[in-house]
Amino acid sequence: MLQLKDPALLRQQAFVNGQWCDADQGERLAVHNPANGELLGHVPLMGAAETRRAIEAANAAWPAWKKKTAKERSAILRRWYELMLANTDDLALIMTAEQGKPLAEARGEIGYAASFIEWFAEEGKRTYGDTIPSPSPSNRIVVIKEAIGVCAAITPWNFPAAMITRKAGPALAAGCPMVLKPAEATPFSALALAVLAERAGIPAGVFSVVTGTPKGIGGEMTSNPIVRKISFTGSTGVGKLLMQQSASSIKKLSLELGGNAPFIVFDDADLDAAVEGAIASKYRNAGQTCVCANRIYVQDGVYDAFAAKLVEAVKKFKVGQGTEEGVTQGPLINEQAVQKVEQHVADAVAKGARVLLGGKRHALGHSFFEPTVLADVTPAMQVAREETFGPMAPLFRFKTDEEVLALANDTEFGLASYFYSRDIGRIWRVAEGLESGMVGINTGLISNEVAPFGGVKQSGLGREGSHYGIDDYLVVKYLCMGGI
Ligand SMILES: NC(=O)C1=CN([C@@H]2O[C@H](COP(=O)(O)OP(=O)(O)OC[C@H]3O[C@@H](n4cnc5c(N)ncnc54)[C@H](O)[C@@H]3O)[C@@H](O)[C@H]2O)C=CC1
Numbered sequence: 420m421l422q423l424k425d426p427a428l429l430r431q432q433a434f435v436n437g438q439w440c441d442a443d444q445g446e447r448l449a450v451h452n453p454a455n456g457e458l459l460g461h462v463p464l465m466g467a468a469e470t471r472r473a474i475e476a477a478n479a480a481w482p483a484w485k486k487k488t489a490k491e492r493s494a495i496l497r498r499w500y501e502l503m504l505a506n507t508d509d510l511a512l513i514m515t516a517e518q519g520k521p522l523a524e525a526r527g528e529i530g531y532a533a534s535f536i537e538w539f540a541e542e543g544k545r546t547y548g549d550t551i552p553s554p555s556p557s558n559r560i561v562v563i564k565e566a567i568g569v570c571a572a573i574t575p576w577n578f579p580a581a582m583i584t585r586k587a588g589p590a591l592a593a594g595c596p597m598v599l600k601p602a603e604a605t606p607f608s609a610l611a612l613a614v615l616a617e618r619a620g621i622p623a624g625v626f627s628v629v630t631g632t633p634k635g636i637g638g639e640m641t642s643n644p645i646v647r648k649i650s651f652t653g654s655t656g657v658g659k660l661l662m663q664q665s666a667s668s669i670k671k672l673s674l675e676l677g678g679n680a681p682f683i684v685f686d687d688a689d690l691d692a693a694v695e696g697a698i699a700s701k702y703r704n705a706g707q708t709c710v711c712a713n714r715i716y717v718q719d720g721v722y723d724a725f726a727a728k729l730v731e732a733v734k735k736f737k738v739g740q741g742t743e744e745g746v747t748q749g750p751l752i753n754e755q756a757v758q759k760v761e762q763h764v765a766d767a768v769a770k771g772a773r774v775l776l777g778g779k780r781h782a783l784g785h786s787f788f789e790p791t792v793l794a795d796v797t798p799a800m801q802v803a804r805e806e807t808f809g810p811m812a813p814l815f816r817f818k819t820d821e822e823v824l825a826l827a828n829d830t831e832f833g834l835a836s837y838f839y840s841r842d843i844g845r846i847w848r849v850a851e852g853l854e855s856g857m858v859g860i861n862t863g864l865i866s867n868e869v870a871p872f873g874g875v876k877q878s879g880l881g882r883e884g885s886h887y888g889i890d891d892y893l894v895v896k897y898l899c900m901g902g903i
């Protein structure tokens with residue numbers, strides 16, 4: 420069992436309408452540690468019926484929550500933020516146990532997750548409207564912004580805390596209640612956040628966590644007319660399904676979906692900086708990140724030097740259980756994730772790629788995979804078209820700027836892109852030419868609470884974080900005041 424300072428943070432029940440509860444039929448879902456297969460505990464296997472009750476409770480709690488002033492909601496969210504920081508050690512231990520990431524990364528994610536609550540506690544006080552000069556002398560035009568209503572959120576396993584607060588923060592700050600379904604693999608992080616939400620004084624029904632069957636819970640969230648807004652982070656395939664299911668009741672959607680990020684190294688790049696950025700972007704969370712570099716394009720003249728430097732740096736990784744001192748790469752989330760990386764490596768090698776480092780399951784077993792670098796990768800290979808979601812860096816070669824822009828944009832995804840260059844003209848031309856929602860220039864790390872996170876094409880809809888992020892939880896209302 421986990422050695423927590425506050426054992427009450429590890430909950431094996433769902434949190435609905437301010438009550439900790441089991442599934443109606445008592446069914447449970449087992450949660451395992453991906454690093455060693457150990458059983459961590461169980462959570463309720465809930466479905467449509469429990470979700471419906473959570474939605475109805477949210478609707479009942481909404482009037483009082485939206486009636487609070489933005490400042491009153493802000494004070495409660497601030498307390499939630501402070502409680503997250505004060506419990507970082509336990510929250511990180513829970514995350515590493517159920518998701519596998521190294522403790523240092525888990526601690527970093529808790530700070531990142533908390534930053535969204537801190538940020539939106541303030542943003543909620545700035546949902547300004549407009550007054551518009553009227554074309555008629557007898558009326559006045561006013562625009563106000565209002566909470567959209569009951570929101571539902573469905574989140575992935577790769578960032579089990581930050582993907583939740585990136586949604587709950589703006590929703591609650593805007594005056595909306597939220598019903599959350601976390602990923603089956605990582606429910607304990609979500610439930611620990613619910614413990615702290617309760618302690619912060621978030622009223623019953625305003626934030627509920629329902630664990631269990633995705634189809635049953637998601638089906639209720641997308642079909643129940645009380646739900647006015649759904650925010651989803653996960654694969655593009657599931658995003659499309661949720662979009663279809665939501666059409667019947669015209670719900671507002673935020674979709675943070677899959678990526679296929681190009682990472683371009685031009686011949687005028689600082690190669691040491693480019694290697695550092697490639698590692699930060701590619702191998703963070705063992706490559707299980709939607710914004711990680713999925714394709715690394717290196718210009719001809721620096722290809723061999725960059726490849727050699729990258730291999731030397733990746734050789735220094737320490738693979739192991741996330742709680743071990745100095746570990747820099749943990750396991751993948753499950754066996755299917757390992758098989759996908761294996762498939763991408765095998766396909767590339769079969770089509771002519773060379774393995775410069777790694778390339779197979781790690782001797783530690785379970786779902787560990789060796790940090791991998793492939794050379795001579797081409798657009799004909801699966802890795803050029805699909806997200807690997809694992810610790811594998813495929814190096815493509817290119818000659819001209821025009822060629823690499825065409826290659827980079829040849830994908831249905833458009834979440835993040837990265838490139839390294841020190842020529843200001845090239846920087847502007849490439850930044851404007853890349854088809855993605857976010858561009859990292861001479862950096863591999865772009866995620867924070869103040870900037871608009873999101874994609875174009877089939878990487879999704881809407882933006883999270885930043886002052887844009889709260890708009891997704893508001894509706895604009897126009898008041899035409901006559902009889903002046
Ligand atoms: N754009 C972004 O910010 C992010 C995108 N992703 C993408 O998600 C994928 C990996 O994460 P996964 O958790 O495997 O994605 P996933 O799409 O399988 O699962 C994400 C969430 O959706 C739920 N879900 C699955 N099927 C569902 C259904 N039929 N109805 C309702 N909910 C359903 C899951 O239980 C989980 O909570 C990758 O493609 C990755 O790129 C992951 C994290 C962030």
Ligand SMILES: O=C(O)[C@H](O)CS(=O)(=O)O
Nearest residue numbers: 577578707708709710866
């Ligand atoms: O789930 C993800 O991949 C996150 O969006 C990555 S980030 O926000 O930590 O960059």
